[in-house]
Amino acid sequence: MENQKHSENLNNSRNDQSEAAARKWFCRCLSILASLLILTGLVVVVVDPYFxxxxxxxxxxxxxxxxxxxxxxxxxxxxxxxxxxxTSMAQNFKPxxxxxxxxxxxxxxxxxxAGYQELSENLGRALKRNPELKTVLWVVDYNGFLRDYDWKQYEDYPTYLYDDNPWNDTAYLFNKSILYHGVFSNVRMTLSHTPSTTMDEYSSWERDCGLDYILQSYDRENVTIPADTGFGPEEKAKVEQTINTNVVDLVSQYPDVTFYIMYPPYSICYFDALMLKGTLDRQLQAEQTATELLLDCPNVRLYNFFDQYDIICNTDYYCxxxxxxxxxNSMLxxxxxxxxxxVTxxxxxxxxAAEREFFSSYDYDAIYEQAGTD
Structure with a gap:
C-alpha cells in the first residue's frame, strides 16, 4: 500500500510539473507572439509607408x-x-x-x-485637415456627367486609413501586404540608396500613343448604341445631383479656396463615338447643365479645352x-x-455652339482613311 501511495504521489508530482511546464511554455509562446506583434506594429508605425x-x-x-x-x-x-x-486624366500633371x-x-x-464622389470625399478630408490649402486644380471627367452621383468603379477601399478611429488601425499595423509591399519596399529602397518617388513621378505613366494604339481599344465598327439618346428632365436631374452633391456643395464650404476646374480634352475619336452613338447633343446639354452650376460658384475658375483642335485632332497625343x-498635361x-x-x-x-458645330460636322472618316484603316 505504501509503495502504491508513493507511486501515486510521484505521478501527481510529475503531472504537476508537466502542467507547470506546459503553462510556462504556453506563456512563453504568448509572450513571444505578443512581442512579435508589438515589434511589427512599431516597425509599421516608424516606417509608416502610407503616412x-x-x-x-x-x-x-x-x-x-x-x-x-x-x-x-x-x-x-x-x-x-x-x-x-x-482621375487618370490628371496623373501626368507635374506639381x-x-x-x-x-x-x-x-x-x-x-x-x-474614380467617380466624382470618391474625389470629392478625399478633397473634403484634405481641406478639413489643412487650412493652408488654398489652390486646387481639379480635373472633372467630362464623360461622368450622366453617371449616378455616387458611381464608383471600385468597391474595396482601405477606409481604416481615412478615419481617425485608432481601433481599426490593426488592419494597417498587422497587415501582411502592407508589411511586404509597403514597409519592406521602403527599407529595400533605403538600403540600396534609391531616392524616394517624387511628386511629379507619383501616379504618372508613359504609354505608346498614336492612332494605331487608339484603335487597339476603340473599335468604331462596333460602337454600342444606347437605347435612349435623349436629354430630358431625368438626365438633367442626374447631372444636377452629381455636380451639386460632389462639387458645388464642397467648394461652397471653402470660399477662400480657389478651385481651378477643367474638363479634360478627349481625342477626336471620343467625339466620333458620340456621333456614332447619336449622343453628342445629349453630352453637350449635360455639359451646359454642369457648366451653369459651376459658374454659379464665385471661387471656381472653369476651363474647357474643346476648342484646342491642335491637341484634340492630333492622335499622336493619345494612347x-x-x-x-x-x-x-504640361500644355494644359x-x-x-x-x-x-x-469659361465665363x-x-x-x-x-x-462652337463645339456643336465643329464636332457635328467633322469628317471623322478622314481620320481612319489617312491611317489606311477603313
Missing part, C-alpha cells in the same frame, strides 16, 4: 504608388498649399510645373478610375480615345496659368 501617422522621414526612401492607400496620408502630413486631383507657374507648394492626389500623354497647365480657355457667363453659350 498614416507622420510625415516622411528624411533618412528613409519612400515608394509612392498605391493611390488609395497613399493619398489620405499625403493630406494628413505633407506640407502643401495646393493640390492637383482627378513642380504648377509651383513654377502659380507660386504654390503643390501635391498630387489622383485616383485612377486611347481619351487619355493624353504628359506633354498635353500653361494655358490655365494664362487663363486661356477660361459671357462666353459659355458661344463655346457650346
Amino acid at each position: 498614416h501617422y507622420h510625415k516622411p522621414f528624411s533618412f528613409l526612401s519612400y515608394r509612392l504608388y498605391e493611390e488609395r492607400y497613399t493619398n489620405d496620408g499625403i493630406s494628413r502630413h505633407f506640407d502643401f498649399d495646393a493640390m492637383i486631383t482627378g 513642380s510645373e504648377m509651383d513654377e507657374l502659380f507660386g504654390t507648394n503643390a501635391v498630387k492626389e489622383t485616383f485612377s478610375g 486611347d480615345d481619351g487619355h493624353y500623354n504628359g506633354e498635353v 497647365l500653361q494655358m490655365i496659368a494664362e487663363d486661356k480657355c477660361l 457667363r459671357e462666353n459659355y453659350l458661344e463655346k457650346l
Whole structure:
C-alpha cells in the first residue's frame, strides 16, 4: 500500500510539473507572439509607408504608388498649399510645373478610375485637415456627367486609413501586404540608396500613343448604341445631383479656396463615338447643365479645352480615345496659368455652339482613311 501511495504521489508530482511546464511554455509562446506583434506594429508605425501617422522621414526612401492607400496620408502630413486631383486624366500633371507657374507648394492626389464622389470625399478630408490649402486644380471627367452621383468603379477601399478611429488601425499595423509591399519596399529602397518617388513621378505613366494604339481599344465598327439618346428632365436631374452633391456643395464650404476646374480634352475619336452613338447633343446639354452650376460658384475658375483642335485632332497625343500623354498635361497647365480657355457667363453659350458645330460636322472618316484603316 505504501509503495502504491508513493507511486501515486510521484505521478501527481510529475503531472504537476508537466502542467507547470506546459503553462510556462504556453506563456512563453504568448509572450513571444505578443512581442512579435508589438515589434511589427512599431516597425509599421516608424516606417509608416502610407503616412498614416507622420510625415516622411528624411533618412528613409519612400515608394509612392498605391493611390488609395497613399493619398489620405499625403493630406494628413505633407506640407502643401495646393493640390492637383482627378482621375487618370490628371496623373501626368507635374506639381513642380504648377509651383513654377502659380507660386504654390503643390501635391498630387489622383485616383485612377474614380467617380466624382470618391474625389470629392478625399478633397473634403484634405481641406478639413489643412487650412493652408488654398489652390486646387481639379480635373472633372467630362464623360461622368450622366453617371449616378455616387458611381464608383471600385468597391474595396482601405477606409481604416481615412478615419481617425485608432481601433481599426490593426488592419494597417498587422497587415501582411502592407508589411511586404509597403514597409519592406521602403527599407529595400533605403538600403540600396534609391531616392524616394517624387511628386511629379507619383501616379504618372508613359504609354505608346498614336492612332494605331487608339484603335487597339476603340473599335468604331462596333460602337454600342444606347437605347435612349435623349436629354430630358431625368438626365438633367442626374447631372444636377452629381455636380451639386460632389462639387458645388464642397467648394461652397471653402470660399477662400480657389478651385481651378477643367474638363479634360478627349481625342477626336471620343467625339466620333458620340456621333456614332447619336449622343453628342445629349453630352453637350449635360455639359451646359454642369457648366451653369459651376459658374454659379464665385471661387471656381472653369476651363474647357474643346476648342484646342491642335491637341484634340492630333492622335499622336493619345494612347486611347481619351487619355493624353504628359506633354498635353504640361500644355494644359500653361494655358490655365494664362487663363486661356477660361469659361465665363459671357462666353459659355458661344463655346457650346462652337463645339456643336465643329464636332457635328467633322469628317471623322478622314481620320481612319489617312491611317489606311477603313
